[in-house]
Amino acid sequence: MAVKNILAACAAALALTGCGTISKILPEAGPGTLAPIGKVSRADIAKSGQPVMKLTVPSRGIETFLTIRDRRGDVVNWMAADGTLFSFRNDVLIETRGLGADLMSSAAPSAGQILSGQAHRRAYFYVDDDDQTGRRDYQCQMSRTGSESLVIYGRAYTASKLAETCERDVGRITNHYWVEGGRIRKSQEWVSPGIGRVEFERVID
Template sequence: MGKFLAMRWLCLVFMLCSCATAPDPDVMRAMLTPEQVAQLRAPMIFVVAPTRRVAATLVPVGQNGGVRTWQTRDGVQIATQNGLVIASRGLGFDLMSADIGGTSAALRGGPLRYTRLVTYLSGDAQTIVVPQTCVMTAQGRQRHPANGIPVKVFVERCQTRDSFENTYHIGPDGTLWWSRQWVSAGVGALEIERIRR
């Protein structure tokens, strides 16, 4: 309970910032110093929505099988499977569900060309299924800036009604430390950094 409360307080601080004055995402990220991160007792991600110039920290609020639900202080959610976004809620143009099996396999050495399926909600409460044809390419290595861990960089280019490019930075143990992942035409991409595993 104690650690949960501490975590909530930390989130509260960041989320108040995001609500009240909407500081620059870079400023918000800088406030998450290594010392503060070291005090965290539970997983956390830091998410930037570049098209809206907003950022927030998210903590787990649910775990169903391999899917983890993360939530901001103000109730916006994303759901991830191995760090890959399969749903969002509260963004106005949400990703309702996704089959990211192709991406997941490609990051682990599987086929590099594959089709993903994602669903959106129409304005009339109907499910719209959209296929995405993707190609994954490895783009070398670098170090994750926050903790110096070496990561492999992968770029995924997908064609659909909108074409987009996702980027994944994966650590030696398979942890997705940083990624840019497409959500929808209305939201654009989210930049997701793993703050604490």
């Protein structure tokens, strides 16, 4: 969807308050193209005055920004300019809306469980290729894979990398987390069979 069409949709969806913030970050693009977010400077992003996260969905060729739409208790809803929504509980992805093959809900560990290395269970409820809801249950183990230097939108960080390996009778998935200063700075988290893993990078806190 062209950025002009995205912004028009945002204007019509008054409840989606994050649209105005995103429109200040993304530059105008030509008809039928997405804004080249790589040409937006960190200083320009910071002008939004709000936390900003970069989203990458490799299976869909999506690369864009997210800003906070709202908070409900310990759940924070982050939104893209087209209304696609990502819900996090304690910094861990629990739901998506707008991707098609969405993660409808999940039983996920807290960031504290991930950081402590505790074993845990996960349950994913997702939309499959037949537009039906599927479920997968996993037993998960955490492992620390060492320290890494990250560069996120021009700023360097030193983070500890953790891998969450989740297994069931048939198959496994692995989520990755980069922890800096006690918080998740970057993550690669599984959504559904149709989407695979998506990547989140915190650009502006």
